Amino acid sequence: AQTVTQSQPEMSVQEAxxxxxxxxxxxxxxxxYLFWYKQPPSRQMILVIRQEAYKQQNATENRFSVNFxxxxxxxxxxxxxxxxxxxxMYFCAYRSRINTGTxxxxxxxxxxRLQVTL
Amino acid sequence: xxxxxxxxSHQVTQMGQEVIxxxxxxxxxxxxxxxxxxxGQKVEFLVSFYNNEISExxxxxxxxxxxxxxxxxxxxxKIRSxxxxxxxMYFCASRRGVTxxxxxxxxxxxxxx
Numbered sequence: 001a002q003t004v005t006q007s008q009p010e011m012s013v014q015e016a017x018x019x020x021x022x023x024x025x026x027x028x029x030x031x032x033y034l035f036w037y038k039q040p041p042s043r044q045m046i047l048v049i050r051q052e053a054y055k056q057q058n059a060t061e062n063r064f065s066v067n068f069x070x071x072x073x074x075x076x077x078x079x080x081x082x083x084x085x086x087x088x089m090y091f092c093a094y095r096s097r098i099n100t101g102t103x104x105x106x107x108x109x110x111x112x113r114l115q116v117t118l
Numbered sequence: 119x120x121x122x123x124x125x126x127s128h129q130v131t132q133m134g135q136e137v138i139x140x141x142x143x144x145x146x147x148x149x150x151x152x153x154x155x156x157x158g159q160k161v162e163f164l165v166s167f168y169n170n171e172i173s174e175x176x177x178x179x180x181x182x183x184x185x186x187x188x189x190x191x192x193x194x195x196k197i198r199s200x201x202x203x204x205x206x207m208y209f210c211a212s213r214r215g216v217t218x219x220x221x222x223x224x225x226x227x228x229x230x231x
Contacts, residue, residue, distance in 0.1 A: 033219075035219070037222075042224070043155075043207055043224075044222070044225065045161070045211075045222035045225075046222075047219055047221065091160065091161060097217070104166075104216075105166055105174060105176075106161075106163065106211075106220060107163070108161040108162070109160065110160045
C-alpha cells in the first residue's frame, strides 16, 4: 500500500517570502500522480498543483512550484511571494495511474499547517 | 466554472439515527468518491463509485455505510445508524476520466450527539 508522509506539522513564513513544504511517499509503482491540496479554515479542499510521475519537468502554477525527485520519492511544494491568503493546511496526496478501469483513490499525508505572518 | 456541490453544509444528528449526505458531482464526470476527515486528522478514503457500482471501499466503509446514484446527477452517502465516532467532515469528489484530477465539494460537517 502507498503511504504519504508530511514531516512538518506546522510551518511559518513571512509575507512576500518563500517557503517549502516537504512530502515523501512510498510506492512500488512507477506511474502515478502527486498532488498538493490546500485546505483553508473553511475546510474546502482546493487543488494547488499536480505532477505526473512520468514527467521529468517540475509542475508550476503561478507562485506555486514543486520539486519532484522520483528516485528519492520526494515531492516538495514551494510557495513564492507568500500572501496572507496562503495561510491554510496543505495536504500532499498520491494516486496510482494504473489504468485498470477502476477508480483510483487519493492517499493523503497528515498535512502541514502554514502560517503567514506580516 | 463547474463545481461539486454538497448538502447540507452541516448536519447534526442523534446517535443511532440514519443520515443521508448528498452530493452533485460535476456533470460530465464519471468517477465519484467519498472521503472523510475527523477534526484535526488527515483525509481518509471511504469509497469510490464508477459505472453504477462500488469500485473500491476502505475498511472504514462497513455495513453501516452505503452509496447510491439514484438519478444520474446526485450521489449520496447513507449512514444507517450513526455513532459518535462518525462525527467528521465528509467530502464528495468527482473526476471525469482515468487520468484526470479529482475535484472536491465543500464538505458536509456531520455532528453526532
